[in-house]
Amino acid sequence: MRCFRDEEKYKKYRKHYKKVITEAKKRYYKDLFDARTNSVKKLWNNLNQMASLGKRNSTNNVHKLLVNNTFIMDQKLISNHFNEYFCNIGTNLQNKFRLCNDSDFKLYLSHPVSESMYCEPISINEFLDIIAKLNNNKSPGPDMITPLPYSLSLPLLQHFTSVQQCFSSMLLHCHFKQLY
Numbered sequence: 001m002r003c004f005r006d007e008e009k010y011k012k013y014r015k016h017y018k019k020v021i022t023e024a025k026k027r028y029y030k031d032l033f034d035a036r037t038n039s040v041k042k043l044w045n046n047l048n049q050m051a052s053l054g055k056r057n058s059t060n061n062v063h064k065l066l067v068n069n070t071f072i073m074d075q076k077l078i079s080n081h082f083n084e085y086f087c088n089i090g091t092n093l094q095n096k097f098r099l100c101n102d103s104d105f106k107l108y109l110s111h112p113v114s115e116s117m118y119c120e121p122i123s124i125n126e127f128l129d130i131i132a133k134l135n136n137n138k139s140p141g142p143d144m145i146t147p148l149p150y151s152l153s154l155p156l157l158q159h160f161t162s163v164q165q166c167f168s169s170m171l172l173h174c175h176f177k178q179l180y
Contacts, residue, residue, distance in 0.1 A: 032046050062078055062082075065081060124160060127157075131150050131151065131154055131157065132151070
């Protein structure tokens, strides 16, 4: 029979235990990766050991293999069957698929539009959030415009009701910029 008091003690102890373990792990890893006391080589060795990236000495030996409902135990035959399987895997997969004509893609791709692109519609709020998150200290892109003008125009852009309206206004501005 469970006692409420014992359960509360257990939960309190478990919470304390987890806290102690967490602190001990933090201290252990801080000491393990302290650059002041370890060389670079030692730091990499510790990291590789933790991530299990070190050299592996274990090998996986296959002692018997089932082929066509018969077990093969000769190591040379097992090796030959593995080689045969892995050397032919591409050909075997290719034979499972039907051959296609060069024009099969036309069945599901109709009338390509070569000078078009589709952007999934976004709301004006998403657009304004992206502009608000721009880092003004970044260098300009191919258009030679830094993010700063966009950030400064944020109060003006908030008056638009759609992203398309906002872009058309920007394109109009770019057009006037090229004219003058």
